[in-house]
Amino acid sequence: MIGEAESELRRCVELAEEALWAGDEPFGSVLVASDGRRLAEDRNRVVTGGDATLHPEFALARWAATNLSPAERSAATVFTSGEHCPMCAAAHGWVGLGRIVYASSAAQLADWLAEFGAAESPVRVLPITQVVPDLVVEGPIDELADEVRELHRRFVAGGG
Template sequence: MTSDVELGHSRRCVELAAEALRTGDEPFGSVLVASDGSRLAEDRNRVSSGGDATLHPEFALARWAAANMTPAERAAATVFTSGEHCPMCAAAHGWVGLGRIVYVSSAAQLAGWLAELGAGAPPVRMMPVTEVVPGLVVEGPLPDLADEVRELHRRFALRRD
């Protein structure tokens, strides 16, 4: 269960997702938080703006953590994110040894929303993070914020039509 402080980190992820949408990108945002609760790094999706389909915020944070944190610091950290990691990002998370993940909306929710919106499936199968990184502590979805994320995805899908 997430605390009020952790809910604040999750709200920041939704703000970053909204920022991504404003710049024409898919609405995803993530925050890397140290064991003491301090925010270390944050990012938003940059796929459309950069032309590189791997520019997901979770992947960027995993790379940042690998370059800037010790293995023990990475293991004690938490990644907060607006949407459950895709398999690529989950693998990066696992390979660099990051700790817990807290997500606002699940891969299953996103798949359902995309189907409802007629937006089509992504090129990579969506699955729970723990299918890629077994034993990882994962919390989510967060119902208090998931509707906001759904609305961001709805607005993105409408732009594509």
């Protein structure tokens, strides 16, 4: 695993598991400043919050827009358990956040959900760079993808 990202991605998986235990889809994200300080973190709240836009990546983009200068945003990194959906990728791009590092890809998630018999997403699966073409993106990270897969399997099966 890429050394610098390991603890941040592990925290994302922990947040995803917290979301699962709370009854939400297992996604977690962390926003890190260019100097390595963890600025904010969040987990998915779509099911329990009743709002399909309560994705952690979207929440971090909104937090960054309110709390960071444009230069700070562009130098920051978002670490996340799963690749951004098109909505979150667009928010990331509009706010001007920097690099994204994800543990599992949207394509992996789509394959897993189909395998588990889950309902198909109402939003097309797209790589982040199809939404924000010039963004620096790293992932998936094989060492964590299996853990993320298991969280999604548990969610589809009906529990934490």
